[in-house]
Amino acid sequence: xxxxxxxxxxxxxxxxxxxxxxxxxxxxxxxxxxxxxxxxxxxxxxxxxxxxxxxxxxxxxxxxxxxxxxxxxxxxxxx
Numbered sequence: 001x002x003x004x005x006x007x008x009x010x011x012x013x014x015x016x017x018x019x020x021x022x023x024x025x026x027x028x029x030x031x032x033x034x035x036x037x038x039x040x041x042x043x044x045x046x047x048x049x050x051x052x053x054x055x056x057x058x059x060x061x062x063x064x065x066x067x068x069x070x071x072x073x074x075x076x077x078x079x
Contacts, residue, residue, distance in 0.1 A: 011023075045057075
C-alpha cells in the first residue's frame, strides 16, 4: 500500500520552471522578492532594448496598455 494521495493542488503557473519559482517566492517569501522581480524585469527590458532596439521598448509599452487601463478603471471605481 502506498500513501500517495494524488497530484498536489498547486496553481498551474507554479509548474512553469522559472516563472513558478519566482511566483512561489513572491507568494510565500518576504517583501524583498518583489524587488528582485522588478530588477529581473527591468534587466530583461534593458537587454531586449540593447538587442532589438526601440521595437522591444514599443512592444513592451503596447503590452502594458491593458494593465494600465485596468488600474485606471480600478482607481475610478474606488478599489
